[in-house]
Amino acid sequence: MRARDLLADFPTVGLDSPIIDAARMLADQDLPGLIVIEDDGTPFTILPGTEVLRLAVPTYCQDDPALARVVDEAHADAFLGALNGRTVREALPRQPRELPVTDPDATVLELAALMARTRSPLVAVLGDGRRLIGAVTLQALLDRVLAG
Incomplete structure (x- = not known):
């Protein structure tokens, strides 16, 4: 089985x-992350949903989880409001990570190794050099491997 066999259209953001x-x-489509593209349409990075949370959750709550417990429920429920007016660029880690991309001929083991190494729940699949043709998700990979 190859990446092309697990390939799915996948949404992108700039x-x-x-x-x-x-x-x-992420929420509406139940996605593990998004492919972030550059202006020319080439993949720049993968944005896992956890990075969106990292931007929204106050740093003091990340540093000391006990502080999250003392925030009243009304304010705790509204923490995503911190995202208003901010961009995808701001949610990306300061240190760029290896971009999890491959070609359509990658094997399932190559995909799994890439996901494990980059800690990414999805891999962008490029055809014709750098043109994004879709993605393979961790869910699709595990579903197919475990079924067979």
Whole structure:
């Protein structure tokens, strides 16, 4: 089995897209992450949903989880409001990570190794050099491997 056998169309966002729109896309489509593209349409990085949360959750709550417990429920439920007016670019880690991309001929083991190494729940699949043709998700990979 190859990447082309697990390939699915996958939504993308630009670096300057509103992060709240990206969060809505993650939630509405039940996605593990998004492919962030550059202006020319080439993949720039993968934005896992956890990075969106990292931008939204106050740093003091990330540093000391006990502080999250003392925030009243009304304010705790509204923490995603911190995303308003911010962009996808702001949600990306400061240190760029290896971009999980491959070609359509990659084997399932190559895909799994790439996901494990980059800690990414999806891999962008490029054809004709750098043209994005879809993605393979961790869910699709595990579903197919475990079924067979």
